[in-house]
Amino acid sequence: MSEMPLTVRRSLEVMGLFFLGWTIVLAKGLLAPLLLAFFISIMLLPMHSYMRRYKLPEVLSIVLSILALVVVFGLIIWFFSFQIGNLISDFPVIQRNVTSHLNSLSAWIEGHSPFSTAEQMKFIQDQSSKMLSYAGTILSGAAGSVTSLFILLGLLPIYIFLLMFYKNLLLRFVFLWFPKGMHPEVEDTLRQVQVIVKSYLFGLLIQVSYMTVLLGGILLIIGIKHALLIGLIFAFLNLIPYVGALLGNIIGVLLTLASSDQLWPILAVLGTIAVVQFVDNNILMPRIVGSKVKINALATIVGVIIGGEIAGIAGMFLSLPVIAVFKVVFDMTDRFKQWGVLFGDERPEESPMRVAALRQAGALPDRKRPGLRKKSIPHGQDNKS
Known part of the structure; x- marks a missing residue:
């Protein structure tokens, strides 16, 4: 590979990233829960290691770690359900307030536009009928989402257990x-x-x-x-x-x-x-x-959008840690170091068009004095666990 022309190597890298992304899109139903389970299992490792130090069996320590996670998320779901119940109990007040706000908005529109209240009501009725035509599709999609959610919740503990085991x-x-x-x-x-x-x-x-x-x-x-x-x-x-x-x-x-x-x-x-x-x-x-997760805003926004397109809400949540993991891997390899620079927030103050040394992978401009300094140690290298 080192004897290949540079353009060929870069082309192979881009093609590899493209096929990697294509594979992720095609296998998102499998990879999304696996990736989520991978991150959660890493988070549970300290608890698992603590119990292993007290000679607890491997399986028991993993099961107790997962049960602790279930208890935490169960409390969050209970608290959220309790708050939603309070919101539903106030439905008559909510209905009255919404009607009052809509009447005020209608009066404001009638006073600042040629649309009367009757025309506004006709417009709302027309739009409501159009929305009802899509209700079946929306409900079927919601049912599919709920089914997928239950499948995810059922498989997630199994994936976490197997990854830790x-x-x-x-x-x-x-x-x-x-x-x-x-x-x-x-x-x-x-x-x-x-x-x-x-x-x-x-x-x-x-x-x-x-x-x-x-x-x-x-x-x-x-x-x-x-x-x-x-x-x-x-x-x-x-x-x-x-x-x-x-x-x-x-x-x-x-x-x-x-x-x-x-x-x-x-x-x-x-x-x-x-x-x-x-x-x-x-x-x-x-x-x-x-300062362990240093991702620039552009990479973050693009990652959130791509993650949402691939795996919905779960992809949005997982986008930043996935980019951070890729950045660590890219920073540690000479062949893909430029991709780590692209994801990071170490923005040079001088243009590489004027400062030739910035075209190399190992230097950044020093903000306190002219010249260049060596790139700092990658994040987390001095904090091993």
Whole structure:
């Protein structure tokens, strides 16, 4: 391979990435739950190792780890169901508030446009009839989604158990792919992947907890109805980079509109979300996750969109850790180092068109003085676990 022309090598790399992406799309039904189980099993490894130190059998320690995970997610689902129950119990008030807001909106439109209330009602009826024509398709799709969700929830514990039980076999399989001289680099890469995945997923779990308590608590003190539900929904949607925060704001506004006949709670919800998100992005989350996952905004947005197209909501959640794992692997190989640069956020201050040294893989401009410095150690290399 080293004797091939550079253009041929680059063409083979692009073709390989294309066929890899094609394979992922074709096998998304199998790969999405496997990938989710892989990340969760890495997150459960510390608990499993702790129980193994006390001489618990392998199978028992794995089962107890999975049961702990089930208890945590069961509590989250119970809390969410409880909040949804409170929302449903307020349905008469919600219906009255929605009618009031729609009447106010209709009056505003009639005063600022040539459309009368009767024309607006006719337009709404026409659109409603069109929407009803798609109801069968939507319901069938929803039924398929629910079925797929139950299948995923049934297979996920099995996948997690098998991945944890056969982890040594899988690690041996990985090492056998490489010559003996590369085994230290492979070990270092695997340790970095483990550190990144654990820190990221544990960080997300902590983020969901404090975002729900912080946002929901502030809104509850202000007097916003269904404050904890707004905080919980926003906390989970905020896990989807960029897109999730926008959806969380929209859902928060809609829940507030439905629960109040005044407009000031909307401003309170939007302002509180903005403040909490600023504290989360600039103070709390950087300290929790640290600097191990450094992906630029462009790669993040593109990854979220591609992940959503491939595997829906689960793909959006998994996009960032998958990109981070790919970046670690690319950074550790000379042949694919340029792809690691493309995913990272180490943006040169000078243009490679003017500074010839920036066209190489090992240097970045120093912000404090002119000249160049060597690239720092890849993230997580000094924090092995």
